[in-house]
Amino acid sequence: MAKRVLVKYSGEALAGESGFGIESKILDYLASEIKTLVENKIEVGIVIGGGNFVRGVSASKGGLIRRTSGDHMGMLATVINGVAMQEALEYYGIDVRVQSALEIKEVCESYINRRAIRHLEKGRVVIFVAGTGNPFFTTDTAATLRAIEIEAEMIIKATKVDGVYDKDPAKFSDAVMLEKISYEQALQDNIKVMDDTSIALAKDNSLPIVVCNMLREGNLLKVIQGDSCAVCSKVFN
Numbered sequence: 001m002a003k004r005v006l007v008k009y010s011g012e013a014l015a016g017e018s019g020f021g022i023e024s025k026i027l028d029y030l031a032s033e034i035k036t037l038v039e040n041k042i043e044v045g046i047v048i049g050g051g052n053f054v055r056g057v058s059a060s061k062g063g064l065i066r067r068t069s070g071d072h073m074g075m076l077a078t079v080i081n082g083v084a085m086q087e088a089l090e091y092y093g094i095d096v097r098v099q100s101a102l103e104i105k106e107v108c109e110s111y112i113n114r115r116a117i118r119h120l121e122k123g124r125v126v127i128f129v130a131g132t133g134n135p136f137f138t139t140d141t142a143a144t145l146r147a148i149e150i151e152a153e154m155i156i157k158a159t160k161v162d163g164v165y166d167k168d169p170a171k172f173s174d175a176v177m178l179e180k181i182s183y184e185q186a187l188q189d190n191i192k193v194m195d196d197t198s199i200a201l202a203k204d205n206s207l208p209i210v211v212c213n214m215l216r217e218g219n220l221l222k223v224i225q226g227d228s229c230a231v232c233s234k235v236f237n
């Protein structure tokens with residue numbers, strides 16, 4: 001069983017059906033799933049995206065807002081989500097720290113690798129926000145980066161689908177879910193479970209990526225425990 005993991009949620013994961021903002025029912029559910037991991041002595045880092053509020057690419061589309069500023073807005077959106085997740089986890093009695101790649105010291109700690117590791121060792125969940133702190137990156141890349149930095153054994157990309165498919169399951173009814181796929185194949189076949197930068201970073205550092213459905217109750221724990229009933233796809237060599 002993995003001892004330390006990094007879970008990546010997209011911002012949209014928090015939004016529910018509407019795709020915008022934060023739905024407290026979903027937040028509550030996600031926090032309860034993380035609680036199960038903590039109860040099983042798993043050290044958990046979390047990265048949350050910000051797509052439920054702003055994405056730099058969309059914000060800068062009309063030309064009024066520069067992409068760099070749009071990305072700053074997107075990174076700040078991840079802070080909103082991280083603070084919300086912190087509250088939900090604390091509601092369940094879990095010790096949590098939020099660490100930001102951009103300094104916002106009135107709201108949360110700044111990212112300090114050694115401090116993050118110390119929190120994890122003490123059984124605290126650490127939520128990493130503001131992505132990498134740099135425009136033109138994504139929170140998938142931030143998640144991979146942080147996973148490597150905290151020496152997590154895997155990155156779990158928690159999605160609304162069960163895993164990686166050979167084609168888009170929303171478009172093709174005969175799409176087949178792949179249990180395992182190599183980094184090279186994921187890059188070559190342009191399988192968009194994570195962006196290319198994050199897959200390449202995981203590949204270079206031999207970090208396994210596990211794609212699973214966050215909406216299947218108890219699945220996250222099964223994935224980490226290596227339970228044969230776990231529903232997921234693994235990207236590794």
Ligand code: UDP
Binds near residue numbers: 010011076142
């Ligand atoms: N972002 C960024 N640098 C980073 C991470 C994120 O500039 O290192 C910005 C970017 O604009 C991105 C937005 O933050 O679109 C929200 O992140 P992302 O799109 O990855 O969120 P998700 O799709 O996971 O909700």
